[in-house]
Amino acid sequence: MSYLSLANITKQFGDTVVVDNFNLEIGKGEFVSFLGPSGCGKTTTLRMVAGFETPTSGKILLDGADITDKAPNQRNVGMIFQSYALFPNMTVAQNIGFGLKVRKEADSVTKQRVSEMISLINLEAHANKYPYQLSGGQQQRVSLARALAIRPQVLLLDEPLSALDAKIRVSLRSEIRSIQKTLGITAIFVTHDQEEALSISDRIVVMNAGEMEQVGTPFEIYNFPKTRFVANFVGSLNTADAEVVDPAKGLVSVDGVQFTSAEGTKQRNKGDKIKVAIRPERFSFATQQHKDNVVEATIENITFLGSVVRIQIKIGNTSFNMDTFNNPFLELPKIGSKQQVTCSKEAVLVLDE
Amino acid sequence: MASSKDRKVAEMKFINRLRKFPFFAWLWFLLGALYFVLPLLATFEFSLSWDPAVPFKAYQRAFEDVRFWRSFIASNVFAIITIIACIILVVPTAYWIRLRLPQARRIVEFITLMPFVVPAIILVFGLIRVYSTPFTIPFTDIVFMKPLTQFKAGTNILIVAGYMVLAMPYMYRSVDTGMRTVDILTLTEAAQSLGASWFVIITRVILPNIRSALLSGALLTFAIVVGEVILASFLGVNAFGPYLFLLGQHRAYEPAALSFVSFLLTWIAMGMIQLVTGGQNQTAGGH
Structure with a gap:
């Protein structure tokens, strides 16, 4: 039974087709990566799930409900950006609590959830610091905690590791994966880095020029590439x-x-x-x-x-x-x-x- | 032998230091500073020279005048209203243009140049001409409001509107620059995905992050409004500008004292802005 389903999604900007007839069923708790070169439509597809873009045609169903035309703030979706996008005027704790405050959760609930999240990302010592006082890796962890604090139905990660240096990238990657597994949250991860996609995902969607080239487990994608593009792009x-x-x-x-x-x-x-x-x-x-x-x-x-x-x-x-x-x-x-x-x-x- | 070598080394060091010292940069800086400071010093010196026995006589006299306080307070109130109205108008506009209508930027930038091109005198005559006829219900002769120029609240509305036009370029440009330094688009999307409405995004995410830009825009607006003469005198509003102008025609020392005080106030305001915003210039993205 699929939890998130993208059915016949097509997105056009003017005359250019950015995403062409995209079909994907994602199970609950599954970690799916969209892999492809820049401009292949992977980010656009992710943004349609987030609600920042509306598909030209097609439907997006989340847990049985049609969310195709819902505004981003009406969806229960957590988003992580390449540039962290932390609010510079708020401390770590305030950033993490923002979504709960906006949802008018009780102060006690917010407080408890924030401290839960801070210990999840091991930043207890930095709760009252401002984003600019943290390293890139720490900022991205805060951004992960902020997205998870609202208990989203789906976690969307838009090239979250691309701005970090190599070592942090690898350690944060496994941290993201282990947190995702612990919480059992459904996640979509957009990347152009094949190693990242291979190491973190349950399934990979390889995309090129707006089309899906191949969908499969990392093992299948690497060992049995179906098209020349996949074979060349992966490994x-x-x-x-x-x-x-x-x-x-x-x-x-x-x-x-x-x-x-x-x-x-x-x-x-x-x-x-x-x-x-x-x-x-x-x-x-x-x-x-x-x-x-x-x-x-x-x-x-x-x-x-x-x-x-x-x-x-x-x-x-x-x-x-x-x-x-x-x-x-x-x-x-x-x-x-x-x-x-x-x-x-x-x-x-x-x-x- | 050794000493001549030492001397040579010392010479080299001196020359190097000379080379490193940005002589011309400092020269131009000093010349520029003199250009601004000298007239101010002269004004101050002159304001003290009324009565050598009582050096601050001019200041005493100026502050004793009830018309000074009335016009000064009126101008301050106008300035505050103008600033608030400008922020309400400009912030959402600049935000929306950055977010959704980048192609409108050039048009809006052109519009913000208009107050520099169209002199205030033209603006005020236009305002007077348009608003000295009564408001009628469209397509009838039924009057539902007196002309704005004919009652006090009306002229106050007109003058604030005029001030907003004059201040708009400064406010728009500083707000727009402020928005460029923070990644407005991504912050907006982050806030949206966390469930925030437009109102929450603007008040809790955008405004706090462009605070220093808002303050500098507000300060410029304040300076413009408090020193403005043309709009106020033609609309017959008792503002600080016309008062200072009138005083200058009849008195010698008080205007000098008051203009020095105005400069001092502006500097204090600038210093306060530096204090408030000084430690908060960092934006997201540090490593």
């Missing part, structure tokens, strides 16, 4: 032009070098031009045991990235990236040398477009 990926050699066996050829794909190419004909994709981490140096997809590659370049080492290899005339985990005893091949590399049949993805 790093090698894509290459290929030609179908034997549709029955799943044999394809990249610049004359043959690969077998487990996905098969049965719907295609021999000689069809297709795109194949292989994730860098699926490549490895071949040993005696490897049977499938053992090919010769020239080592072009080696980049040290910390936990992984990225090796640029050339198969035929096509360059691929190959990632291997770093360890202090790693023996790396010489640049320019020829090596046998391999990837499993399952690693060779055939893309839709």
Whole structure:
């Protein structure tokens, strides 16, 4: 049973279609991310749920009630902004209590809820400080507490971590996720950062140019991208032009070098031009045991990235990236040398477009 | 050998310091300050020179005059009413333009320039001409109100309206600038999603965050209204401006004393604004 449902949502600004026929059912307590490049319509979709934009057509149902045309202050929705949007004239406690005060809750209720929220975000020592006295991460936590204080039906997060630096981003991300799980609140999280979306979500909606490209769990999105866009946008990926050699066996050829794909190419004909994709981490140096997809590659370049080492290899005339985990005893091949590399049949993805 | 080296180092240090000292900046600053301070000092000096035995005689005389107090209080009341009316008119307007009608900004900015282009004398003649005819019910000759220029409350309404026109550019511009420094749009949306109505948003979120802009707009309005001569004299209102003007025609020392007092009051007001807003200039977004 879906809790929040977006049905056939389309949004146009003038002649430009920003969101095109968006359909999504979100279950209660689910954490869904909208992932996509800027201008893909993810923020607009979120803002329609918040009530800051009205869909050109389509319906938004929240817990069975149609909220499509309700004003933002009539919806019970918590919103978190990239720029924190704390009220500069109010202390942390006043900011958190604002929504309750506006709702004319009794002072005792407000007071109790505010202190509950402050301890939830571990800012007890800062309750009477003003926003400008806090760090960015602390401000965003206050903003989270402020949104949660009104016990919203849905929590909306609009790129909440983008203004923070890398370390805070990671720690706040897991904090948001754990608070969301504890409270069992339904959440929509908008981001352009695939790592963020993969790590935090129950489900991800990948969007591009106003359309949904794929909806699935982070595992599905990463491992089984359905379109070229998803494959490219989520994680790093090698894509290459290929030609179908034997549709029955799943044999394809990249610049004359043959690969077998487990996905098969049965719907295609021999000689069809297709795109194949292989994730860098699926490549490895071949040993005696490897049977499938053992090919010769020239080592072009080696980049040290910390936990992984990225090796640029050339198969035929096509360059691929190959990632291997770093360890202090790693023996790396010489640049320019020829090596046998391999990837499993399952690693060779055939893309839709 | 060593001493000449030391001397060289010292010389270099001196030259460096000279180089760092913004000589011309200070020169222009001093010249500018003199330009403003000298006439004021001269006025003050002159105001004390009536009777060497009683240096503040001019001040005593000026403050003894009941017409001074009457006109001064009247002008202050006008100023306060003008400020309140201007805030009620300008804040929601500037807010709405920033929020929903950014394309109207240029038009409104053009309108705010009008009081600089159209002199006050034209404004007052326009007001007198339009409002010296009685109000009638449209399409009939039935009069339901005397002309505004013919009774005291009417002229008071006219003069406040005129002051609002004169003060509007200053008020609008300072409020608009104040709104630019805080992210009005996001704050509004945050407040909306927390359930706040427009009234609550304006009074509890917007106004407190543009307080220093409001204060500077209010101060400018105050200065304009208290020193205004043309509107008040042509509408026949006993305001401070015409009183000072009249005094200047007949007396020598009291006007000097009063203008010095006016300057002092303005400075005190500015100092108070600095005190009130000084510590609150930080906005959201600090790290």
